[in-house]
Amino acid sequence: MEIQQNISLKKYNTFGIDVKAKRFVEVTEVYELQQLFRTEKDVFFIGGGSNMLLTSDIDKLVVLLNIKGISIDREYENDVYLTVKAGENWHEFVLWCISQNYGGIENLSLIPGNVGSCPIQNIGAYGVEVKDVITKVECVDIATQRLVSFLNLECDFGYRNSIFKNEAKGKYCITSVSFKLTRKNHNLNISYGAIETELQKNNVTNPTLKNISDAVISIRKSKLPDPKEIGNSGSF
Structure with missing residues (x-):
């Protein structure tokens, strides 16, 4: 872990804006974060770089969270429990789950x-x-550099909301997320008209996890260009 000086953030944000970080560090292990927080408290986190608009150089220490890894904690006949590190790309994780026939996030x-x-x-x-x-x-x-776990109910989830946007904001750095997904008897959700229309267009009458994922990908691509080609927020 090495703190660098005056690093361009152009490749770290989906708008491709060329602002600079006065100080920049990439973190790949949890213990590195704990070491960092012993001396650095006021930092600016970057993950996938979407849904943010950087308008000027950043004086704070910019921390690129690049902690990777997917582990299977427990596996049963119908369900699987996974823990995924914070630096894993969300969409790539979804595709990996589909390749394993794990349902719930397609x-x-x-x-x-x-x-x-x-x-x-x-x-x-x-x-x-x-x-x-x-x-x-x-x-x-x-503040303490200790590992802390929030169970689902403790996260106080709401519509596009959680404890991490409110009372826990700025106090914690998420290092991993654990999930419970299905291995069989998937509860497929195709109730949204756009998905139904896309499936019908492709003559899919008995959809699989991949069919639903492909339909969603097609719908999303029709609404927003690839940020690698045209800079944008990465979402809509």
């Missing part, structure tokens, strides 16, 4: 950002909210 395909951001605003789309599959959120307490 409607949340192509939502920008990283896994660590998903509980903060309780991401949701097409009839599904991430709160319905989150079991636990693990964080580092910035």
